[in-house]
Amino acid sequence: MAEKPAWLKPHGRPWTRGPGRVVFENPWIEVTEFDAVAPTGRPAHYGLVGFKNHAIAVLPIHDDGCVTLVGQNRLPFADYSWEIPEGGGPLAVDPLDGARRELAEETGLEADHWREVLQAQLSNSVTDELAFGFIATGLRQAAGGHQMDATEDLAIARPPFREALRAALDGHLKDVLTLAMLLRAYHMAREGALPAALARAMLG
Known part of the structure; x- marks a missing residue:
């Protein structure tokens, strides 16, 4: 893989995940709710669709x-x-x-x-697919x-x-x-x- 251009450098703080609660699961996906902290420092309630x-x-x-x-x-x-x-x-x-x-x-x-x-990454705001x-x-x-x-x-x-x-x-x-x-x-x-x-x- 080619070297990343300089402008691809990330900025700020990453999201922080708190404890997760699985609210739905089947053989293909798992939906987890997190209490999280956004890069801005604000608390957030986050739902993540995890793919198997x-x-x-x-x-x-x-x-x-x-x-x-x-x-x-x-x-x-x-x-x-x-x-x-x-x-x-x-x-x-x-x-x-x-x-x-x-x-x-x-x-x-x-x-x-x-x-x-x-x-x-497909729909990377709500899934990890x-x-x-x-x-x-x-x-x-x-x-x-x-x-x-x-x-x-x-x-x-x-x-x-x-x-x-x-x-x-x-x-x-x-x-x-x-x-x-x-x-x-x-x-x-x-x-x-x-x-x-x-x-x-x-x-x-």
Whole structure:
């Protein structure tokens, strides 16, 4: 990782947590209320959503420059979402293992080449969720095919990369990891950080 620029130096005092009280828990999240002290010195009542898994995102890019997306109905916004393959990976497990699993389960694909290109804090004012994003290339059908869980009803699309990127920039793909990974891959293709033949196929 490159050295941080000088302007990234933090200022002030950090938050201070007092005792926490778990007010909700299930296999995926834990909601804890804290009596805390803000960096300004003021007391605050803080609710933190703690995640028991990492967020895992995979951008599968085919040799012809197309990408594989999955479509599904999502509960929180009661809408339909086209997005890259995503899911949760246990905190104690290498995120790459989770990425391989999610790709196979949601798309029936496996990849010869994997590259971690993104780490992100999702909604860091109220959650501690960390996301890991991977680009997967050298794609082929997995021997086991799709292995979706009991709550998943997925559709598959394979648009050209630039078409998917345009859909995201036009607001048709609202999932933040999908947007971030498409923009990251676009930047890498433009900057020569991806194989030349693949970059040409993506940008052509």
